[in-house]
């Protein structure tokens with residue numbers, strides 16, 4: 001067996017170079033994250049909408065989210081001493097409190113996606129002295145330059161890794177609609193530019209910076225292909241939906257298993273960026289121009305136009321997570337149609353390892 005290489009991110013070293021991408025709303029919580037960490041990968045809890053428990057009336061969303069992040073980290077820690085991260089969207093209105101929750105809860109790594117970096121809350125102190133490492137998720141070389149320069153100047157901090165997410169990913173995408181199918185923006189073509197862009201920051205900081213490829217990576221052969229292209233790890237999300245340990249309702253997982261290529265569509269999310277999801281009666285209604293009335297319980301995303309948005313994305317995603325797929329929809333990556341069955345995280349990682357080993361043999365290495 002040709003083993004996959006380990007992945008080092010700052011002070012943390014994962015036995016397998018696989019990060020489970022954070023999935024909101026409440027698709028990746030402590031159940032999935034701890035199972036992935038136990039198998040040697042990096043498990044990630046998604047923080048968006050995490051505080052909205054079933055049948056609970058919330059009066060203070062900000063405190064509820066922060067507390068839920070701390071609670072999920074504790075639950076994950078009870079199950080494993082592997083590496084646990086938290087995915088926090090930069091576009092959250094209560095971003096500061098999510099960061100505080102992750103740091104106070106002892107997250108190993110915070111992955112920051114969906115936007116350029118903002119100021120971190122002063123309450124967490126000097127980030128160079130924290131247990132927690134901070135890793136940005138980007139979709140362009142330009143974003144890398146802005147983020148790494150900003151963090152060096154403001155915090156004297158160089159992130160130990162960067163996740164590069166291409167247009168085949170699930171959920172919100174960091175591309176304009178017309179860029180999604182263009183060759184220039186495909187992950188394979190972004191990687192060489194990213195490797196080049198990261199080099200000066202490695203030199204100036206004297207720190208290793210792992211490059212992580214994300215978006216559409218499905219098999220062990222894909223992992224081999226991307227590692228050969230010069231990255232140190234991969235982030236995969238869609239594959240982890242169809243696992244027993246994934247924190248979503250079984251109907252959400254079945255929506256992934258049963259979807260066809262044609263069911264995977266690009267939507268205009270109410271937060272004004274494109275996203276990839278599985279077609280559903282709810283989305284058909286929205287596409288037909290019908291609004292889905294709602295009362296905004298709490299403006300969670302800065303970019304949401306609450307007055308004109310045709311529906312509440314947080315409620316729609318939460319409905320899907322709870323199994324009411326027809327009243328919402330499931331996000332999914334472009335390769336979700338290849339998902340054939342629900343397996344355990346261990347079975348999934350073992351099969352990825354096997355396929356990786358076969359790819360090494362096939363390449364004659």
Ligand SMILES: Cc1cc2nc3c(=O)[nH]c(=O)nc-3n(C[C@H](O)[C@H](O)[C@H](O)COP(=O)(O)O)c2cc1C
Nearest residue numbers: 021022023024113169170171215216236237238333
């Ligand atoms: C159901 C679902 C929910 C997601 N939610 C988030 C999220 O809350 N924050 C984020 O940064 N990325 C989110 N993503 C993107 C993933 O973390 C990941 O980077 C991407 O989907 C990788 O591509 P893959 O799904 O083809 O493996 C989500 C993806 C899916 C499929």
